Amino acid sequence: MRRYLTIAGLAAALAVPAIAAPEQAQARTYCDQRAHDRKVTGTVLGAIGGALVGNAVSHKNGAVIGGLGGAVVGNQLARTKCDTGQRSAARPTYYRSASARCHMESRPFYDERGRLFYDQVRVCR
Structure with a gap:
């Protein structure tokens, strides 16, 4: 029973930063928020899995060491980057000489949430 409380305490300690700062979540973009959520989930699941494996290997401090190692590995595996190569909703302009033939054309772009729209x-050619 003691080891299960240790595992639960470790998982709760890792989840506290995600719960304690909801005002930071509002300032993030949609992609950044999803990346953060993935990291938190990976950290918690890694800690639980590592604690279980560590406890199976060694009954003394195996759960604690395995939980910490699993948390680090889970956090690193869950890391993702937001695609910054997406165009913003700002309208691009193409400059050519006055003699070039120009026309209006519908082109696909992505907004800050990663949704596709046409503008x-x-x-000019």
Whole structure:
């Protein structure tokens, strides 16, 4: 029973930073928030899995060492980057000489939440 309380305490300690700072979550973009949620989930699941494996290997301090190691590994495996190569919703402009033939064309872009939308742009050939 004592080891299960140790595992539960470790998992709760790892989850506290995610719960304690909800005002920071509002300032994040959608992609950043999802990446953060993945890291927290990976950390907690890694800690639980590592504690179980560590306890099976050694009954003295195996759960604690395994939990800490699993938390680090889970956090690193769950890391993702937001695709910063996406275009913003700002309208691009293409500059050419006055003699070039230009026309309006619908082009796909991504907004800050990663959703696809189409916008009219001026294209000169």
